[in-house]
Amino acid sequence: MTPETLARLTSLRHKLHQSPEISGEEKNTAAQIAELLEQHSPDRILKDIGGHGLAVLFDSGQAGPTVGIRCELDGLPIQEISDAPYVSRIPGKGHLCGHDGHMTMVLGVAEALGKSRPPDGKVVLIFQPAEETGQGAIAYRADPKFAEIAPDYMFSLHNLPGLDLGEVELCQGPANCASRGMRIVLKGKTSHAAAPQDGVSPAGALSQLIPVLADLGKGGALDADFALTTVTHASLGEATFGIAPGHAELWVTLRTVSDNRMSRLIQDAENLVQSVAKSEGLAVDISYDDIFEACTNNAEATEVLAQACAAQSVPCQMVSEPQRFSEDFGQFGKGAKSAMFWLGSGKDHPQLHNPDYDFPDALIPIGAGIFL
Structure with missing residues (x-):
């Protein structure tokens, strides 16, 4: 990722951070994301999936698997405490879990795919609503539009305070409680x-x-x-x-x-x-x-992520225990080989859902690179 691209994506992340919308209310966020995605000339954009969800398709035109990459649209009903110039402008609401950063990484993937389609198969980028309530993935998968782009493989990430900045944790089997x-x-x-x-x-x-x-x-x-x-x-x-x-x-x-x-x-x-x-x-x-049902990492999909980390020279630690907190990403594993990885936000970084949490911009090229 060039310095110019990183600077542009960082500025975009800050803009998203200023206008958080909580679960089920992500209409403006989805509209803003859709407008940005259109600049990268995807083959198809599906809107209003399971609420305000989006699906963005990049098709190679060649036979091959459909690979899905998912991020989340929603913020939290928490008042942010921050001196950052891009602090939330919505009283009582904040992107205090890092979903603004997750969206930005996937937008970075869209930019790259707009310039160069995958060599075979298809990539579908999924912007999912209402992760924080556990209702988003269920509604997304139940929407008839999802059947039109249902992936064979699904991948996602979440940033993780307490883990060294830029390092990855990955596990096979149970991933989230x-x-x-x-x-x-x-x-x-x-x-x-x-x-x-x-x-x-x-x-x-x-x-x-x-x-x-x-x-x-x-x-x-x-x-x-x-x-x-x-x-x-x-x-x-x-x-x-x-x-x-x-x-x-x-x-x-x-x-x-x-x-x-x-x-x-x-x-x-x-x-x-x-x-x-x-x-x-x-x-x-x-x-x-x-x-939230349990989230389980498929063995084959987990190996794909491990290889992607190695290809990007990102330190990756295999762990045996799942995270205590929950994730609705596990719903996608019901129809696809799915796996999620954890990307370190820093040992001493404020915890997810803390009022002073903020997504580390240094993670943008790392997460986008692993997905690519």
């Missing part, structure tokens, strides 16, 4: 605070469930039996002194290495909740959101 948000609603009966005995308070059930659900999954080694339950939110009644509560909510994130282990954890958690609610005379509703 399954996770889901469990919302528990406890329903009792309010009463005057002077006569709590005439109501049915969920306070006792809430105080019991917080520790027992936390004990259900204590984390530990990332092996087949790994389970982690994290209480993220709790509420009880109204903010008043005159009413004994009749309603409570408890939100818990469930996390496992495999989908099978997740099924068992869900059943165990639901059994606990139902048992406690019954003992306290409460009705209960359980629902789920932010559902």
Whole structure:
């Protein structure tokens, strides 16, 4: 990548950084990306896939596999803290996971393919919405337009704070944990605070469930039996002194290495909740959101990435454990040989989703080079 190209892509990344849109709202980001892609004369651009998603096709005209490269469009509902001149201009929203950088790398790939098509087969560049909620890849794959460009191979990356800048981690098999948000609603009966005995308070059930659900999954080694339950939110009644509560909510994130282990954890958690609610005379509703299935790297696709790193002289470490956090990229593995790699953001770089996180621009040519 020439210095001129890197400078142009860096400026583009900063522009994307200033206008983040959260999951499901990426209309303007998608329109901006589509306009940029048209400059590289792709053979086809498909829009509004699974929401605001894009697919951009570069066709060699020769027989061969279709190779997909995916990045994410969405930002986060977090207020950015930064002195950078390109700080987010949208209050309460920020590109604090690096998706602006991921998009920029894939735009760099598009620029290169616009000048020189692949020698055979096709390349489809996928700009996916709503990764942060786990809904984007599911909706993208379910869209009938996806069937028109369905890849044989799928590749993606995520930058990773805590790993040396520009180094790659890669694993075969489990790559990201399954996770889901469990919302528990406890329903009792309010009463005057002077006569709590005439109501049915969920306070006792809430105080019991917080520790027992936390004990259900204590984390530990990332092996087949790994389970982690994290209480993220709790509420009880109204903010008043005159009413004994009749309603409570408890939100818990469930996390496992495999989908099978997740099924068992869900059943165990639901059994606990139902048992406690019954003992306290409460009705209960359980629902789920932010559902991510486990992400697994295909062996052949993983080897392709390892060879790409070697060809670019990028240090690549094979690891045996998956990342604890989740990714909806695993959905693409249901129809393609897929693999994701982790590109180091620096040992002391702010963590993903921190308010002071910012994507390191030095990664732009590295990620684009590996994809190419």
